Amino acid sequence: MTQLSKRLVRLLNMVPYLKARPGITKEQAAAELGVSLSQLQTDLEQLVMCGLPGYGPGELIDVTFYDDRLDVFESAGVDRPLRLTSREATAMLMALRTLVDMPGIVDPRAARSAIAKVEEAAGAAAPAPPASAVADESAADVVRDGVRRHRALAIDYYAASRDSVSRRVVDPIRVVLIGTHSYLEAWCREAEGVRLFRFDRIDEARLLDEPAAPPEPARQADTDTSLFDADPSLPVATVRLAPTAAWMFEYYPMQAVGQLSDGWMEAQLTYASEEWLTRLLLGMGDEVQVVAPESLVAGVRDTALGALAMYEQVRP
Structure with a gap:
């Protein structure tokens, strides 16, 4: 990956470099770019296949590299600074802010720095956060x-x-x-x-x-x-999940057992505390149904009936 990154940087730099030196020889270009003649030839052959969307003859980078002379006739904009459209800048900012909110995926300080640079370049910088908010480390x-x-x-x-x-x-x-x-x-x-x-x-x-x-x-x-993997010493509950509750597989020790005809999924859920699992299942409402063990089924049912009875007592 490091070699690919270095080559990409070299290719992006080659267009403005060659455009500023019309007629430069291959030997001189290779020496100044720090590559061999064969690598330079390979880079040039790839470069002329790059360009703007559409990729027609007038949109690709056009470099002549015959007779030991190099000339750029069409740069496809690579020799100009990149300018994001308003829509592109907005999409990039949304993506960066999403990454900041996902713990651990990226260094949020680097993402915030990129956000500030894009906002400044777009001329629409958001109000700076309070100094205390910046100083607080998550x-x-x-x-x-x-x-x-x-x-x-x-x-x-x-x-x-x-x-x-x-x-x-x-x-x-x-x-x-x-x-x-x-x-x-x-x-x-x-x-x-x-x-x-x-x-x-x-x-x-x-x-x-x-x-x-x-x-x-x-x-x-x-x-x-x-x-x-689930701890084999812990009890396992069998539950049925509505399609809207499929996200639970990402957060709880669950294993799918089978797909039901109505679109629901049957799964096994490992748990350590029946009291905790009862609260979890009741909090899911009608999106999750408990099937087994019977003690858990009875516990969920009795707790729900008890809560309903208390509600009836206080209802006007």
Whole structure:
């Protein structure tokens, strides 16, 4: 990827470079660009296949490179600074702001810097955020800083399966992207093992004044995604989900069992606390139906009837 990036930069720079030096020889161009003659020839052959949408003869970059002389007759605008249209700038800003709001996907400080530059270039800069808002670091910022500086962290972490928040001291190893979520892979001192902490479930993070010291085997090992597999010692509930509740597969330890004829999905859900799962299922309304075990079915039904009875008592 690094070689491709370097070549892209070289190709983009070649057009204004050659346009400013009409008639330059291949040998001189290769020497000044720091490439071999064969690489220069390959670059030129690719360059003349690039251009503006439509890609007709009048829209492609036109460079003559015969008889050892190079001349640019059509630059396709590559020799001019890029100007975004209002619609293009708006789309880019929306995408950048979406990335800022997705914990762990990108460094938000870099994304905010890009946003400011695009707004300034577009002449429509938004009001600057308060200084306090800029100064406040999110938990994700602190975690990234800990990984980058190899420092231990104290984190408050929400475990969805247990509906609880715990404070842990961890030694960061790396940040990994699994599916659509970013995770901190770290050695958890309490558990004495490697754990994956999802960024959007880290409520608070504090950088400690001590180096991160995960055991060397843990540092060298590949990320173990089997940690996402359900714990066989935990109970499993069978539920049915409406199509509008399919998002739950991304947030809870669930495994699809089969598609039903009405578009609903049957799934198995691992849980540690029946009380927690009852609250979750009741909060989903009619989008989720519990099928088994019978104790959970009865618990959800009795809790719902109890809530309804209380509502009837206070209703005018």
